Amino acid sequence: MKFNSYIFCLTIQRNGYNTKLVRQSNKVWKGLSMRTGDNGYIKELNYKLILDTIRTKGAISRADLARVTGLTRSTCSVTCERMIKQGVIIETGKVDSTGGRPPILLQINNRAGAVLGLKMMDDQILGAAIDLGGNIIQQHSLAMERDLPSEPYLQRFEEFISSILDIQRKDYPFIPILGMGIGLGGRISSEGVLLDSSVLGWSMVPLRARLEKRFNLPVHIENDVNTFAIGEKFFGAGKEYDTFLCLSVGEGTGLGIIINGMLYDGSHHGAGEIGHTRITFDPQAPRCTCGKQGCLEVFTSDRALVEAYHANTGTTVTIDSLIALATAGDETALKVFARAGMYLGTALSTLVNLFDPQAIIIGGERTNAATFFLPELQKHLEENCVYDLAKEVTLTVLQPSNDDWIRGVAALAIREFFSTNTLWRE
Known part of the structure; x- marks a missing residue:
């Protein structure tokens, strides 16, 4: 039984199924052992595999579906016909053929x-x-x-x-x-x-x-x-990557982690709290909303930026007026954003050393000020990474949008x- 469980899980991984099945093979096998030979269950797995492949690959022929999924052409054809009748997928056109009938392409019916x-x-x-x-x-x-x-x-x-x-x-x-x-x-x-x-x-x-x-x-x-x-993994800049980090900047500073195509949120659902990582133990460091001193967020959040400007000039500003000052060339405003970039780049360098991601995607409201903090972020990211890892990481900055x-x-x-x-x- 253990041997069969091991082989079954390897087959699932080869066909692109969720790696959770491999990592919890004993648990999964207990749930599946009573379903051995259950054709309905196998059809369900095939259905979802084909459906997800069409989603990720875009318009694709039945023959290419069979090649990508490892399923037989017959299985792909029968399953696709079922999906077409249900209205889940549609036939979207043909591609050129070197001989014989041109293959018909299939794609998701977005309005299903x-x-x-x-x-x-x-x-x-x-x-x-x-x-x-x-x-x-x-x-x-x-x-x-x-x-x-x-x-x-x-x-x-x-x-x-x-x-x-x-x-x-x-x-x-x-x-x-x-x-x-x-x-x-x-x-x-x-x-x-x-x-x-x-x-x-x-x-x-x-x-x-x-x-x-x-x-x-x-x-x-x-x-x-x-x-x-x-x-970003499903619809956006992360579609082409398996392992990447998403940094959010704005009212707070947060992190989303995708490893091998999967969200990683930790054993206790707390992974990614980069904003509450202490980056200084200076007893004079500002106190964070979490109760600790010296967290990244007290140097990089909107609140931290406007407080830093006030501390240096005595002038009270909003985040929008601070951006306007930086745009106008105000030296103190530029230094405030540059300091935030330094701290962000240093923190990200530790994450690159730990995770070796393919990409870092930066989003959130404050990407509208990226011009002012990005140079220092990139500088300190590269300076503090081992083996020049940062040079292999694609850095993408998104435009601020609630739609994303x-x-x-x-x-x-x-x-x-x-x-x-x-x-x-x-």
Whole structure:
């Protein structure tokens, strides 16, 4: 039995299935051993493998599907015909052939379904219905009072979701909602419980259970910076990479980690809290919102930037006016951003030494000031990496956009539709 379990898991890995199956082979085998010879289950696995391959490869022929997945042409053809009848995929054209009948290409029918992408913040809620191709169908926002307790906040949140669902059913009746993805700042358990959030000031809130009961839809909840990383892997700049880091800069400083195509969030769902990594033990260092002194975030967040300017000039500014000052050539403003870049680059160099990523993707509101902090970031990243690793890392800076974050949140639910395994986490 152990031998069979080992071979089965290797076959799954070869065909591109989620590596979680390999890493938990004993656990998985216990669940599968009773299903040996279950043709329905094997068909389900093949279905999801083919579907995810079409999603990742784009327009593809049946013959190429068989080659990429390792399945027989007969299996691919029968499964694809089933998908076409269901409206999940469509035939999109033909390609040139050196002989014989030109092969017909297949692609995902993006409007076969949609998901809700929702981002919960202290001062507002963002929400959108997004189709399977990541295209926004409708988008809305709701201003919120700061520091609300969980119950009044969630009551308004549920009303907000209901309004989006009502609009979707009225205006797009033939695009069913398949589920919802939710991103928020904090530590989220694999059961969808908000363990703690310094952003919202809540702890131990069973969000998934409450919302699934209320809306009778699958609900997927994740830390917002992790959803940023998932979205870049699914729809954005991370599609071509297996291992990369997503740095978020703005009100806070956060990190999403993708390793071998999988989100890594740690054993206790706390990986990526780079903003609360201490980078100085100077007793005069500023105190962080987490209660410690000398964290990265006290030198790189919006609050840190405006406080640093005030400390050097005595002038009170907002983050927007600070950017305007830097744009106008204000020497102190430029030094404030340069110092933030130095700290960010130094912190990232440690991560490059640890993870050796293919790329670092920088997003968040404050990429609109990248011109002022990026040179120092790159300089200190390269200076502090071993073996010149930084020279092999592609650095991508995104334009600030809530759309990228909403697509990332939606990707939680979209991924479930396509996934060969219900576990997205590594």
